[in-house]
Amino acid sequence: MRIFHVAQTSLAVNSAAWRIRAAQEAVGCEAVAAVHVPGDNSYSVKISFLNKRSLRLLDIVDRLPLELCRSKKKLPWHTGLWGSNIHALKKHNPDIINLHWVSGGCVDLASLRSFTQPIVWTMHDVWGVTAGCHCNLDCKLWEDGCHHCPQLGPCLYPDFSHTIWKTKKARLERIPNLSIVAPSRWLKDMVEKSPLYQGRKVVCIHNPLDVDLYRPLPKDAARAQLNILHNEKVVLFSAAGGIQVGYKGFDLLIEALHKLPGMLSQPIRLLVIGEAEPFTSKYPFPVTSLGVVTSEELLVAAYNAADVFAGPSRQDNFPNAFIEALSCGLPSVGFAVGGIPEIIEHKKRGYVANAFDVEDFATGLKFVLEYPAPHHLSTEARMWAMKKLSYFEVGRRYREFYSGLI
Structure with missing residues (x-):
């Protein structure tokens, strides 16, 4: 079975798309990354004349119509009106295009x-x-055509967002053989309710993880590698784009952390991954910032050095950071939003706090940090990841789904 995975540039080894490709390869499929900008690897092919500069230009053109609107929120939004023709894929004769x-x-x-x-x-x-939004938060307008998008605000073109939605609907309806995979049941439910996909096949298949790489390691050794004291309680925050990505909720985490010193007997340290700029903010507790981490070995060390992973996202589908943490045996705390409750399972692999309730989030951190038998939480986290997220398990599920389409 030949599967071609379509993305912009060569897949990063810690991206969900690369891991899905690798999982399918692990069960005997020929899985190739079909990209506009290939990398120095053996698993990708180029499918257009585009390069990084022309892709950037297409992205700007795609978002140019948004200048007609007075945007109220700084969240990612794309019209999808323009894109690359990927007909070059046909010469490779794929069985499945993903x-x-x-x-x-x-x-x-x-x-x-x-x-x-x-x-x-x-x-x-x-x-x-x-x-066109990538993060709808609590907005339900997608259920009925995305009229008057609150993220775009007033627009010179009447009901611009609905016009874009209708264009997307018309284009999707002309694709006769389209099916959807959602990594979380939360997103699967949204797709099934959406008027854009009536009658389509929709399945939930979790994103995979290399559970042999993301594994528990001795905490003392991991802390020594990162120069972290042994008597501290370490709270880990990790997000692509760092603390500046608003929907990742770093501001909510800081509010919760300010409540912790009076709740714990030991000092806390915040460990941050993903921040591109020097971490200069002042807090009443020490902060270790590892910056943008590209080494998976260093990521594994960070997960093993921490006592709890804090993911205060305002919305997330099936975030890599959560599953990486759990696979390393690190219990996690997150809000009851998106696919996060499917990953953590309340008081079994961590703590699911009421959405955006910083008091409850602080309670969740305390629950994990002072849990009387921490190895129980760690073991549950690790066993769940091995059972649900291994390359073999996820690759098998994709292969079965593909087989039913051919």
């Missing part, structure tokens, strides 16, 4: 109707069910 990143000029949805092969779209956020 889309990942579609917006930002990557794929022209209108061009997909000419493919005879089954097309599977693995959705990594909610862009597929909205007019």
Whole structure:
């Protein structure tokens, strides 16, 4: 079975798309990354004349119509009106075409109707069910056409967001062989409710993880590697883009952490991953910032050095950081939003706090940090990851789903 995974650039080894490709390869499939900008690897092919500069230009053109609107929120938004024609894929004769990143000029949805092969779209956020936002928060307008998007605000063009939504709907309806994979049941439910995908096959398959790499290691050795004291309680925050990505909720975590000193007998330390700029903010507790981490070995060391992973996201689908933490035996705390409750399981692999309730989030951190038998939480976390997220298990599920489409 030949599967071609469509993305913008060569897949990073810690991206969900790369891990899905690797999981399928692990069960005997020929899984290739079909990208506009290939990397120095043996698993990717180039599918267009585009390069990084022209992709960037397409992305700008895609978002240019948003200048007609007075945006109220600084959240990612793409129109999807323009994209690349990926017909070059046909010469490779794939059995399955698996889309990942579609917006930002990557794929022209209108061009997909000419493919005879089954097309599977693995959705990594909610862009597929909205007019164009990647993070809808508590907005429900996607259920009925995305009229007057609150993220865009007043627009010179009447009901601009609904016009974009109708265009997306018309293009999707012309793709006769489209199916959807959602990594979380939360997103699967959204897709099934969406008027954009009536009658389509939709399945939930979790994103995979190399559970042999992301594994428990001795905490003392991990702390020594990062120069962290043994008597501290370490709270880990990790997000692509660092603390500046608003929906990742770093501000909510800081509020919760300010409540912790009076609740704990030991000092706390905040460990931060993903911050591109020097970490200069002042807090009443020590902070260790590892910056942008590209080494998976260093990520594993950070997870093993911590006592709890804190993921205060305002919205997330099936975030890598949570599953990486749990696979390393690190209990996690998150809000009851998106797919997070499916990952943590309240008081079994961590703590699920009421949405955006910083008092409850602080209670969750205390619950994990003072749990009388911490190895029980760690063992539950590790066993769940090994059972649900291994390359073999997820690769097998994808292969079975593909087989039913061919």
